[in-house]
Amino acid sequence: MERIYSSEVQKAKVGSSVELAGWASAIKLLGKIAFVRLRDREGDVQLVTSDKKLITSLRDLTHESVIQVKGKVRKSKLKVGGNEIELQKFEILSKADPNLPIDMSGKIPTDLSKRLNWRVLDLRDTKRTAIFKLRSAINYYIREYLQQNNFIEMQTPKLVGSGAEGGATLFSLDYYGKKAYLSQSQQLYKQMLLAAGLDKVYEIGPTFRAENSHTARHLAEFTHFDFEMAFIKDENDIMKLIEDLFIYTTTKLNTHNKKELQILKLNIELPKVPFPRVTYADALKMLAKEGIKLKVGEDIGTEDEKKLGELVEKKYKTKAYFITKFPYVIKPFYIMKDGKTFSRAFDFEYNGEELASGGQREHNYEKLTSQIKGKGLKLNDFEDYLNTFKFGIPAHGGFGLGIDRLVKNLLNLDNIREAVLFPRDPERLSP
Numbered sequence: 001m002e003r004i005y006s007s008e009v010q011k012a013k014v015g016s017s018v019e020l021a022g023w024a025s026a027i028k029l030l031g032k033i034a035f036v037r038l039r040d041r042e043g044d045v046q047l048v049t050s051d052k053k054l055i056t057s058l059r060d061l062t063h064e065s066v067i068q069v070k071g072k073v074r075k076s077k078l079k080v081g082g083n084e085i086e087l088q089k090f091e092i093l094s095k096a097d098p099n100l101p102i103d104m105s106g107k108i109p110t111d112l113s114k115r116l117n118w119r120v121l122d123l124r125d126t127k128r129t130a131i132f133k134l135r136s137a138i139n140y141y142i143r144e145y146l147q148q149n150n151f152i153e154m155q156t157p158k159l160v161g162s163g164a165e166g167g168a169t170l171f172s173l174d175y176y177g178k179k180a181y182l183s184q185s186q187q188l189y190k191q192m193l194l195a196a197g198l199d200k201v202y203e204i205g206p207t208f209r210a211e212n213s214h215t216a217r218h219l220a221e222f223t224h225f226d227f228e229m230a231f232i233k234d235e236n237d238i239m240k241l242i243e244d245l246f247i248y249t250t251t252k253l254n255t256h257n258k259k260e261l262q263i264l265k266l267n268i269e270l271p272k273v274p275f276p277r278v279t280y281a282d283a284l285k286m287l288a289k290e291g292i293k294l295k296v297g298e299d300i301g302t303e304d305e306k307k308l309g310e311l312v313e314k315k316y317k318t319k320a321y322f323i324t325k326f327p328y329v330i331k332p333f334y335i336m337k338d339g340k341t342f343s344r345a346f347d348f349e350y351n352g353e354e355l356a357s358g359g360q361r362e363h364n365y366e367k368l369t370s371q372i373k374g375k376g377l378k379l380n381d382f383e384d385y386l387n388t389f390k391f392g393i394p395a396h397g398g399f400g401l402g403i404d405r406l407v408k409n410l411l412n413l414d415n416i417r418e419a420v421l422f423p424r425d426p427e428r429l430s431p
Ligand code: 4AD
Pocket: 165, 184, 185, 186, 187, 209, 211, 217, 218, 219, 220, 221, 222, 224, 227, 354, 355, 356, 357, 358, 359, 398, 399, 400, 401, 402, 403, 404, 405
């Protein structure tokens, strides 16, 4: 007999025999009758028996043990009970230590840090499983969209000789006696692949930032969806694609993932298209009206960014928008300048948080060389990258988007760590 999931019991024929396996989430022995709740990936189901022998064997059962059962589908006597299983056979496959380190009943809340220490137990909760089913679906829809639109998925090195996004957040390590770093982004490689003629590339892979940030939106290792496209007119082509992709992904989620969204009590609102484009200069004006005075060239900090998100939402009735034309001084060397002060860089904002940074790149060899020097970087560190700009490279641009942040904000999670199976931050290197 093939094992079925608990959710399938509700659709199974009353009277039919089925086999299930999972974790014993609740056990109630009442003398002549016994109840066990079996939980698996897809939900849970009630098991019942009044068989003396079976009840005796259930005395050995501890919470969270793995069990395998055979039984008959029957209607529950409870009004809202749906179908349940009348036990015919019962086996403990793996007995759990009765001293569970965290409360698994959902009655006593456990703080996030302790939950993460016991992540494997924590993930058994249906609400957590729902997050990672949705995360998996989000990755799938993004890939589906890009494959349909003729993008090529790339896998670039994570052990690198130089950083692309500034020295402050580089993890360094020993590489056969030489210094190497963990990749901060796929930036340099994706640009090189456009010089190679691949035209439209993307990657969804890990990147590393030695950020000493203790926030609800920074990690030391995160999943970076990096994307680059050649023969663009300007950065508007890239923003248009983000819009399309965002609408595609959220529409798919709302259509195909209702069960998980319901578990999390979520209804993802589709933002209106086009997403507003707010220039950095206008953003500063909007903030100034609220008494937040920033000079051109200053970063919009976390709190101000949140405020700006509220102001934009009030004005344009949307959570999704772009901040465009950032000053060059606060953007990396590879971005294309726009006049003396500004650049073709944008951020994609959602829910008051930056989900992606992107823009058009400088593809002129001389200008790029002078920008690298201008940022105080060593040309030697970028030799291979720079060389590719000598032998023909089209105008291009792209973006990098944090998948973890996307999941956090689409699913309305309080902390980015909730969106990651085994998060890494300055305090955490295990499990
Ligand atoms: O804004 P960032 O640093 O931009 C780049 O890496 C560029 N190469 C992108 C480009 O193509 N121009 O990182 C991109 C995104 C951020 O918007 C954020 O969502 C995420 O990556 N991110 C982080 N997520 C979690 N923890 C961190 N420490 C992150 N740093 C960046």
